[in-house]
Amino acid sequence: MIQLKKLSNITVMNNRVCPICDNTENIIIREIELKTYDFHPLDKNYKLVQCSNCGFMYNDxxxxxxxxxxxxxxxxxxxxxxxxxxxxxxxxxxxxxxxxxxxxxxxxxxxxxxxxxxxxxxxxxxxxxxxxxxxxxxxxxxxxxxxxxxxxxxxxxxxxxxxxxxxxxxxxxxxxxxxxxxxxxxxxxxxxxxxxxxxxxxxxxxxxxxxxxxxxxxxxxxxxxxxxxxxxxxxxxxxxxxxxxxxxxxxxxxxxxxxxxxxxxxxxxxxxxxxxxxxxxxxxxxxxxxxxxxxxxYLLISDNKLTIISDFINSLTYKNVVLYGIGQLSYKLIKITEDKQKLFFVDGDPRNQKRKIYGNVIHQPVDLPNLIDEDDSCIIISSFISSSSIKTDILRIFSVAKILPPKIFELDKLVENAI
Ligand SMILES: [Zn+2]
CATH class of the missing domain: 3.40.50.150 (Vaccinia Virus protein VP39)
Structure with a gap:
């Protein structure tokens, strides 16, 4: 089990005064690393702090x-x-x-x-x-x-x-x-x-x-x-x-x-x-x-889940790993994946398909059969909420292309089975 990295030093706030009580001191609870798509206007790590006066929790x-x-x-x-x-x-x-x-x-x-x-x-x-x-x-x-x-x-x-x-x-x-x-x-x-x-x-x-x-x-x-x-x-x-x-x-x-x-x-x-x-x-x-x-x-449970996922992704030996679903979970996974070269990105939102991550294009789902390298690829569904419907879509795309789908991993099920 991972221990929380709790920092209890009070610091003078650099960015926001407390949005509730105007206090200028806070306690840093956790910095969460994020990597969004390139040029995302909110592409910053998450700095969770607590107001030392009223106890309000917010991103500084x-x-x-x-x-x-x-x-x-x-x-x-x-x-x-x-x-x-x-x-x-x-x-x-x-x-x-x-x-x-x-x-x-x-x-x-x-x-x-x-x-x-x-x-x-x-x-x-x-x-x-x-x-x-x-x-x-x-x-x-x-x-x-x-x-x-x-x-x-x-x-x-x-x-x-x-x-x-x-x-x-x-x-x-x-x-x-x-x-x-x-x-x-x-x-x-x-x-x-x-x-x-x-x-x-x-x-x-x-x-x-x-x-x-x-x-x-x-x-x-x-x-x-x-x-x-x-x-x-x-x-x-x-x-x-x-x-x-x-x-x-x-x-x-x-x-x-x-x-x-x-x-x-x-x-x-x-x-x-x-x-x-x-x-x-x-x-x-x-x-x-x-x-x-x-x-x-919440942070402790999240830590455990994220560790299970990152250990899993970093242990994969496939040449190509397709991350399907570019949202809040992927923003965290991309950052902690050791071999970022093996990642390919796919998302169903047309606006994401014009975007890039580390300069690599985010593909549309119908491109999946072209991204797959026979026996040396897998697909990771990076959504806990919609994994079942996404899996159905993926199988349909491969069926239409008359190509056998590669191994598909659903992260929600992976975590459920590991806990
Ligand atoms: Zn406050």
Whole structure:
């Protein structure tokens, strides 16, 4: 068993002040190495730190908001309606079930079907669609992706705003009774600046509903190793974070809550939400967040899983190893593979197929038969969530090409069998 490399020295922060309490000191918990595709705007190692005052956990990234905005506008995966990801806001399958449950939770706080409701970071508009089905008629979607906005404009009489909520030049010419922010705040560099912006657009008695992944339960189902510490999730929320967020702003917390929903591999995913209202006298005090033990459990389980995978990849003697699936898990695997020359890259997302890793092109799946060197190749499916459907696709491609498929390894099954 691997021991955690826990560093307990307090350092003055170089990059971000605590997004929740403004403290300038943090404790470094872990640096996680990443290698993304070449010229990925978020191609930086993950520096997980904990605020020494309120206990908030976050990535002390050196990125600027403008770089994040550029990424979500032009390179985001969320404008693909078929993308399998929490927060993608799709309108199919499990995402539809999740978002219709979200609509039910939010509706407990909305008393009027005419209430003006805005979903910020609405992606494909799944939540707005569910609210419309429930009879809400005054709906607006805001998103930086033009493809998403075009899709949302097709939902009934839904109004749309194209842009980033943090863009000070963005024109929003009304106030809202309900502001919804689901699976957005974990992506935002300056959390309080965003909250202040929401405050400006909130009616006097309106509510802000925010949902994020629940860091206090990451360890209960560890999907791919270190999955929660990825290029996009730079803040880690729990119920106590939501309470602490209200202490330094002109808002008070009405309620926090936990929810659980299923993702494609049948496992549970855990989220936390907070509901806020405007307030004049904020008397709430910072409470020290106590999720560090849970985070350390998560890191330990992730360490063990990643070690199993890296030992396996580094022990392979094939001349060609095809890594199928260029996402958050591959970003970690590429970095720890000793013989990088043997790696070939394949991904089903057309945008990835224009990209390179260490100068080597990312191929489309139909290229697979050409990449395979008879008996000296294997394919590794680098996805824990979609491995079964990817394997079916691979077998179909080889069947059409009338070529015997090489050995295919599914990392989720490999890890399951090893533990
Ligand atoms: Zn703090």
């Amino acid at each position: 990234t050196a990125l600027k908001q403008v770089e994040l905005d550029e990424y979500y506008t032009n390179q985001s995966k969320y404008d693909n309606k078929d993308v399998v990801s929490v927060g993608a806001g799709g309108i199919t399958g499990l995402d539809k079930i999740r978002l219709s449950e979200s609509a039910k939770i939010i509706s407990k706080y909305i008393y009027d079907k005419d209430s003006s409701i805005i979903d910020i970071g609405c992606a494909s508009g799944g939540l707005l669609y569910s609210l419309k089905e429930m009879g809400y008629v005054n709906l607006t979607g805001l998103d930086p992706s033009p493809i998403c906005i075009e899709r949302v404009s097709g939902i009934g009489n839904c109004k749309t705003i194209l842009g980033s909520i943090l863009d000070k030049d963005l024109k929003i010419d009304q106030k809202f009774d309900v502001i919804i922010l689901t699976h957005v705040l974990e992506h935002i560099l300056d959390v309080k600046k965003l909250m202040e912006r929401l405050y400006d657009f909130l009616n006097k008695d309106g509510i802000i509903f925010i949902e994020c992944p629940d860091s206090s339960r990451y360890h209960l189902h560890v999907h791919a190793p270190f999955q929660e510490f990825n290029t996009e999730h730079i803040n880690h929320f729990s119920e106590s974070t939501f309470r602490n967020l209200s202490t330094t702003m002109k808002i008070h917390i009405v309620e926090t809550g936990l929810r659980t929903f299923k993702i494609e591999n049948g496992l549970d995913y855990f989220a936390v939400y907070g509901v806020y209202k405007k307030t004049i006298n904020n008397l709430a005090k910072i409470e020290k967040e106590l999720t560090i033990d849970e985070i350390e459990k």
